[in-house]
Amino acid sequence: MNMGGPSSHRRKELTRVAQRRLTRELAEWSVKTPPVPGMSVSETDRVDEWLVTVTGAAGSVYENEQYILRFVFPADYPMEAPEVVFLQPTPRHPHVYSNGHICLNVLYDGWSPALTVTSVCLSIVSMLSSATKKGVPPDNDTYIRNCQGRSPKQTRWMFHDDHV
Template structure:
């Protein structure tokens, strides 16, 4: 696991003031990544210089069309996380998948109407890897 600052240009927006609940929850989730190192093989987390933003690297599952391909997700947590879902997008290069747009946005229910405060960064990442694994071939969103 790599928990360090992201090098490069600083983020254009300032970190939001997180609620105490959000701070505790993110601290606990980050600690789980360190203890299990990582909680799921093929995933790693990197905090940016913003407390409300993480970068998570995921690796395509074996026997999928994305096998061993590595992608980076950017999580931006709202001030009232986990009551509200984080914004999660793929950073470039994005996978060619029917539910992933070229700008990195992901069409996945758990990131929107299906969000629950019981979900975690790990469970969201597993949902995304599962979504990638379910594709029979690479392709772009329809329409």
């Protein structure tokens, strides 16, 4: 499925820094015990695009449900945040739009080169685990209509909800 954004057009080659950093991060996920419980990286032949399987945490409204995140890394990662979206079917969550875009500060304005795939995944697991009920964002239909084919990184996000 084409979600728009970096994976829908020709990508620039990763810088050496990005290549080294992603190779090191991928190695962390290749051990028997992944750095984030309930998550695993699928075999990938590309260091600049990862698929991460997410299993809902025990006791959460997503318990044992599985979802897939797609990470697409820009040429100058970690200076620029990766594009991270849920592939279909997406979790019904107040911060996850039905097209897979995620309203989460660390993916946009809150990004820092000190963050890693692991820290992003921990933030996503925390976001999912803190939800008390399932449902789409209140502006889901309008957002989907207005962002057809665009990367979530082209959205001007308003972060106003610290509670999920």
